[in-house]
């Protein structure tokens with residue numbers, strides 16, 4: 001039986017979720033949905049998955065893993081692979097994940113969704129919100145719109161992930177972002 005004020009939260013990794021999930025528990029019954037076909041390689045996907053599962057167990061949040069289909073993700077991204085981070089490439093990536101979250105919520109009779117993505121300073125909040133609203137529209141659901149990096153959210157997530165000894169990733173998730181991150185670090189020396 002799903003409680004009326006349940007929210008299905010798309011989660012990308014434990015280091016972002018360790019702030020966002022407890023924050024949302026202040027006003028919702030929270031369930032977490034890990035659907036991230038963008039994360040490569042497979043070992044990284046599993047690392048983030050298992051940390052996320054353990055965090056949910058620790059804070060009493062039901063955890064659902066989506067289907068991992070990186071090939072389908074690559075097909076969708078292929079036309080945009082030469083674009084940099086924070087471009088159409090990422091908007092498509094957000095859309096893939098939020099549409100599946102909306103579909104899962106509708107299946108589970110959950111009326112509200114959101115995502116941990118906005119806690120990252122590298123994510124464009126206005127895009128996340130617009131894509132989230134589009135994703136829920138076809139199911140008649142609500143997208144809970146909050147830029148989680150605000151009100152010190154990002155800094156709290158960093159401090160808490162250190163306290164909990166969580167992995168802080170040095171790239172967003174896809175292999176393209178891993179290369180971009182490597183180049184940024186090389187430039188910094």
Ligand code: SF4
Nearest residue numbers: 090093172173174177
């Ligand atoms: S950089 Fe992140 S948001 Fe952008 S396409 Fe890669 S995994 Fe998706």
